[in-house]
Amino acid sequence: MMKYLLWLSGVLLWWQAGLTPAAAQTPVSAPPDTSRLPGVRPDSLRRRFDQERVLQGLKAYTRRKTIAGKAAAALFTFRERREDQSGLDAALLDRQFDRHNYKIVRQVTIQTLDAFGYSLSDSARVPRNILEKAGNTLHLKTTRSRIRQVLLFREGQELNPQALAESERLLRQTDEILDARVFVNERTTTTDSVDVVVITKDLFSISGSIQLRDVGAGIIGLRDVNFLGQGHQLRNRLEYGRTDAGPQAQSWRYVGSYQVPFRNFLYGQARYRDETRYREAGVTFSRDFYSINTRYAGAVSYVTFNQLAAIEGDGSENDPYIFKPLRYQVQDAWLGRAFHPKSYDLGYESPGRIIVSGRVTRTQFNEKPIPEYQSASLVLGTLGYSVRRYYKDKYLFGFGRTEDIPTGSLVSATTGYEFNEAGNRRYFGVRVSTATYRPLRGYLYLSGEFGSYVRNRDNDWQQGLLSGELLYFTRLYHTGNLQWRHFFWQRTSLGLNRRAGEQLFIDGERGLRGFQPDGFLAGTSRVTFNYEATMYTPLAFLGFRMAVVGFADVAWLNARTPSRVLPFAESPYTGFGLGLRFRNEYTAIRTLQLTLGFYPRGLSTPNGIRIFENSRPYYGFSDFSFGQPGITRYQ
Numbered sequence: 001m002m003k004y005l006l007w008l009s010g011v012l013l014w015w016q017a018g019l020t021p022a023a024a025q026t027p028v029s030a031p032p033d034t035s036r037l038p039g040v041r042p043d044s045l046r047r048r049f050d051q052e053r054v055l056q057g058l059k060a061y062t063r064r065k066t067i068a069g070k071a072a073a074a075l076f077t078f079r080e081r082r083e084d085q086s087g088l089d090a091a092l093l094d095r096q097f098d099r100h101n102y103k104i105v106r107q108v109t110i111q112t113l114d115a116f117g118y119s120l121s122d123s124a125r126v127p128r129n130i131l132e133k134a135g136n137t138l139h140l141k142t143t144r145s146r147i148r149q150v151l152l153f154r155e156g157q158e159l160n161p162q163a164l165a166e167s168e169r170l171l172r173q174t175d176e177i178l179d180a181r182v183f184v185n186e187r188t189t190t191t192d193s194v195d196v197v198v199i200t201k202d203l204f205s206i207s208g209s210i211q212l213r214d215v216g217a218g219i220i221g222l223r224d225v226n227f228l229g230q231g232h233q234l235r236n237r238l239e240y241g242r243t244d245a246g247p248q249a250q251s252w253r254y255v256g257s258y259q260v261p262f263r264n265f266l267y268g269q270a271r272y273r274d275e276t277r278y279r280e281a282g283v284t285f286s287r288d289f290y291s292i293n294t295r296y297a298g299a300v301s302y303v304t305f306n307q308l309a310a311i312e313g314d315g316s317e318n319d320p321y322i323f324k325p326l327r328y329q330v331q332d333a334w335l336g337r338a339f340h341p342k343s344y345d346l347g348y349e350s351p352g353r354i355i356v357s358g359r360v361t362r363t364q365f366n367e368k369p370i371p372e373y374q375s376a377s378l379v380l381g382t383l384g385y386s387v388r389r390y391y392k393d394k395y396l397f398g399f400g401r402t403e404d405i406p407t408g409s410l411v412s413a414t415t416g417y418e419f420n421e422a423g424n425r426r427y428f429g430v431r432v433s434t435a436t437y438r439p440l441r442g443y444l445y446l447s448g449e450f451g452s453y454v455r456n457r458d459n460d461w462q463q464g465l466l467s468g469e470l471l472y473f474t475r476l477y478h479t480g481n482l483q484w485r486h487f488f489w490q491r492t493s494l495g496l497n498r499r500a501g502e503q504l505f506i507d508g509e510r511g512l513r514g515f516q517p518d519g520f521l522a523g524t525s526r527v528t529f530n531y532e533a534t535m536y537t538p539l540a541f542l543g544f545r546m547a548v549v550g551f552a553d554v555a556w557l558n559a560r561t562p563s564r565v566l567p568f569a570e571s572p573y574t575g576f577g578l579g580l581r582f583r584n585e586y587t588a589i590r591t592l593q594l595t596l597g598f599y600p601r602g603l604s605t606p607n608g609i610r611i612f613e614n615s616r617p618y619y620g621f622s623d624f625s626f627g628q629p630g631i632t633r634y635q
Helices: 002-018 051-062 067-075 082-088 129-140 144-150 161-173
Strands: 077-078 104-113 177-184 193-202 206-214 215-226 230-238 251-263 269-275 277-289 296-312 322-339 354-367 376-393 403-420 425-438 442-455 460-473 477-479 482-496 525-541 544-557 573-585 591-598 609-614
Touching: 051 067, 051 077, 104 144, 144 161, 161 177, 161 193, 161 403, 403 442, 544 591
Parallel strands: 104 193
Antiparallel strands: 077 525, 177 193, 206 215, 215 230, 230 251, 251 269, 269 277, 277 296, 296 322, 322 354, 354 376, 376 403, 403 425, 425 442, 442 460, 460 482, 477 482, 482 525, 525 544, 544 573, 573 591, 591 609
């Protein structure tokens, strides 16, 4: 409730500052008021809202010497339009340091900045108010040893091509670092050696959330993505007093994990999840193809599942769902190798990579609801070709910070063999994806995937999935101090001969954002369309940049006729909403969005209206790195 009161007080202060004349300060110049000229009558009904006047009035209010003025100065900050709106050219990462390739790295200087009050582009900027100074007092800066873990170069070694640009990108992609710059100190460089300077800016890693739904219901979250400055991640989320999960449902839900980074981009993670009819616990050690030049990647994991699967019924009052126990363990291991094709461009490497990988997965069922669930061992192999390029720009999913945009193409083919109790079967899968970005046209991502098992003895195709995805967002438009983009997202998942209990949903991120169905709603195929318009404002409140968001979603689900592949025979579910998004680039919870949504049918509330919040971005980029062979994800 406290964050809502702060938000409301900020709105009231903004309204007062915009409509109340400022006193005892330098007046803001404005065009002559023609309504006060002789012979001109004021027309209050047609007076247009002047956003520039409101913003200038609020800026003047923050310069007052009164207590209210000082409080406003502590809460609100304004960034120059020149810095925000110009942004970056959509620069490709990047050949600016190619002349230093293969020189010896003589010295690496690392400078870490606290989360509040500092700027990578302005070295003279320091914390100015009590909020920034207090926040830095509670913050533990990232240690230099953690920074060195991410760098792709070492002192005394040769500087490989793209190592500087790739290191800068990898630092920005870590959860504990907001932004980074990696460059050569040109004043001390020689013909055979260089000094490298690394500057990083932290985010405030500790965050928590409390949401009270009722006297005995709510959500408590606690997370730290940079525990003790070492890059360890601790996440906890407890939801209690749940009444929307149906009869005989567990009244609480818990999700937690702990992740540790090691050298050479090796990560270890333990996780646990407990909710209605579902429990999961597992541990994983993994190393991905984190960089274009990475040669080896792999992972090992062990996960246990204990759940209740709906195997009968359609969820109606006359035919309710019948749940039966499903308990099993999954042991998984894979290894991949990337090969660099020969480049005919002297001095530069080919951007493409040929990747070969293999995987072994063993699934052991301890308790199963129907005979179709069989213990099995799966051996998979993937051969693919990937091209990755990264661009730098601003105002994509953040508010003015540098963001890396993955583009390129990927083609992969996967085949394998499964040994199980009911009879061995083969697996075939193929995936194709591509993405382009132009600052005047926007970003376009296209992807298609198909995968299915085939039973050897009768050539029976089983557990198939045909999926596709399209993500497009427009270029950044400008009107005064306001900037906005449009987002379009289309996803298709068509289940082919799926098992009983394998189902798709349309709640949350998988369909209609903010949607909570009235009862259990699931099907075997799903088609969704999502539209969003995001308008960025120059206003900042307690470090949170504000944007206005509007959305319209529609989803088809074959909930009543699961045997039909296409879901369009059933009426679609729709959702419409308007909200405010606050993004703080300096904290672990970077995005906080409060939204009012309306859903004409299927919502748990009778009037179809729901106010909800979320702290995770709804959209995201898909990278063109792969390695782990796998079956198509049915979720």
